[in-house]
Amino acid sequence: MEQANHLPRRYIVCVDDDRALLEGLTQQLDAAFADTHEIEGAESASEALHVVEELYNLGSVVEMVISDQVMPGMKGDELLEVLHQRYPEMITVMLTGQAGLDSAIHAINYAGLSRYLVKPWNDDEFIMTIRELLAKYRLEQENKRLFRELQTAYQHLQEAQEQLIHSEKLAIVGKLTAGIAHEIRNQLTILGFAEVIRMAVPDNKQVAQYVQNILDTRSRILSIVEEIRQFAKNQTQSYEKVQISLVNVANTALSIMTYDKEAKRRSIVKDFQTTPILTINPDKIIQVIINLVRNAVQATEENGTITVVITENDSHAILDVIDNGHGIPPELMEDIWKPFFTTKGELGTGLGLDICRRILEGHHGRIYCRSAVGAGTTFTIELPLEDTTTEA
Template identity: 30%
Template sequence: MPKPIIVCVDDEIAVLDSLRRELSEVFEDTCEIETAMGGKDAIALVHDLIEDECDLSVIIADYLMPDIKGDAVLQQVHQLSPQTLTIMLTGQANVDGISNAINTAQLYHYIAKPWQPEALQLTVREALNRYQLSKKIKDYQQTLERKVEERTQELSETLHTLQTTQSELIQAEKMAALGQLVAGVAHEINTPVGNALLAASVLNNETSSLTQAFEQGALKRSALVGYLQTAQESSDLILQNLHGAAALIQNFKQVAVDQTSHEQREFQIIPYIESVLTNLEPKLKRTRHTVTVSGDAALKTTSYPGALSQVVTNFVMNSLMHAYQPGEAGQLKFEVTQQQDRIILEYTDDGCGIPAEHQPKIYEPFFTTGRDRGGSGLGLHIVHNLVTQSLGGTLSCQSEVSVGTQFMLQLPLTLRKGEAHARG
């Protein structure tokens, strides 16, 4: 390791000599001692040392010099090498020079001429200690900064890996959900199509037999009556099952939410919900339920009204289908509030509630407890897709058996173009 350097500056050769001698006595082994005749010489020397990346630890400068005064020399050195400790030698009590050096060169110490060699040696030793200490602190600081930088780098790499893993997981989950959906659709459609197929083949067989009997002139009236009955029953079955399959396909088409086919626009949310409820009036009229909508009627949102209409319709239809016994009078409530740039839409019924074990499954495609009543189990799956994809929001459900069910939607007040797609 290169030794630290002590620079002595004076315009008198005798002074420089004694400085060198006294300092060498103590620091010969640990430091290099350089001398400069006057201020200009000193600044040139310091420039050279800095250029050579030397360890300039201490500079001792006389105050009274003909070319540049000591305080100005120390000030320049301090600017060039701020970590160097500055000591000034002064013959007379020159308060101005000292205070100037303190202010501009962060003067470490001043020594009055004539000085005691021991005092000089002690001062320089302390200065060297101080210099080494601050160098160490600086090294620590640099090491610490490097470590922090490395750690930050590591952390950001970890974060990146996590994000990639997360999106891979989401993708895998989506693929799994899609697989499930396709398998479910195939299964669901298989039943009505299979039934229709069976009825059609019965009809086909019976028609062949009838045609044969007719061609042979052996057609009896009773056979014709029997055939007509079978034909009626079979065609009824075919129609009914194909209707079922068509409805299922219609529902399934909605699962693949296509927001581009619906217009995005600004609308007042409460009057809009009320208009959707008016469309449901024919269904509600047959019940004793009360539906209310509350909140600030002037509240506007920019979003997809078509998607919201499907959500509202599904909520109400679910309450009608699942929440109440026939003849029961339920309270169905929509409540709309604004929280900063979000709209909170709460829908509540006071029906039978959803058992805890069913709650995690309600958004799954084909989960239904109403299959016998024509439920396909796609309703809430569609709602979930609409809310999270088309409407760019979130959906949560709270339900308690015998108390009722609540769905809460958080929607952005203004759905920016492209936002819905990005979330999908």
């Protein structure tokens, strides 16, 4: 029993404790099917199980087992039941006398019996029956192969279609962003007068802080436009980084959210358990935190609670944004990361989380989500405690 080099060898295994009958059966099958199958014999159920297992270990395929019913030890129907459990596609045939019909019925019910033949049988009818069973088996296998190929081709077609749609959306976003970026830059020039206001009242610290907030926000708006432009080109953006406390960055983001009228209707709780110092681009991490907090605001009812937690482990700083909102259904958990997917209708673009993920990947960090419907959602970002880049 040698393993074939290319296509698996196909076998028919015959089982009978009467050696003379077994030799006659194998010779009869060999004469009829030598061109397509190897014929193996076994004188007991245990030997048959060993032969079948050895053939499969060699990479061959046992397409059919023909077993006598009355044998010492394990009976034929018991053998075929074991084989059916291990190899459910195998053809099983029982040879039985009139008194063994109950065993044949048992094998039909529990061993997937393909056919039973009552002794004595007509040799021509026997060979014709075996030939029909093998032809049916090959047809079923070919149908399964074609179905698998069809499934694979359909999956590839779906992926290609999704990629095409995604590319078309990116092209549209790219064109829109170029025009929008130009107009935004033009309109933001008016914010330059904020500096004039600060100069007009140099001693007013509150006005100075308001002006600084305006100027910082202008920078972040321009940075967000650039982020979308890079996204549309499917490019990874590099960031200028500095060492800064994550607590300071989170505080800045949350202070900006105090100007959001919907956020004012929620309770935003800080739980800063540590003060990690990171090498990051503060504006981009502020953008990520604002996006996650705003998502939490939209996911909660008025008077809902949003908790921002900062912890760390041996290698990463961890920031959690936890809400007690309506939660995300399990079937949507994978979709929320896809560009252009949104559950906010006209209020959402479906770009926020994807851009957040890109920003964090640019910092060698990551973002993930846990959610339970009716209980709330937790978005977690992890950032390395030590700078892993060589970018300035």
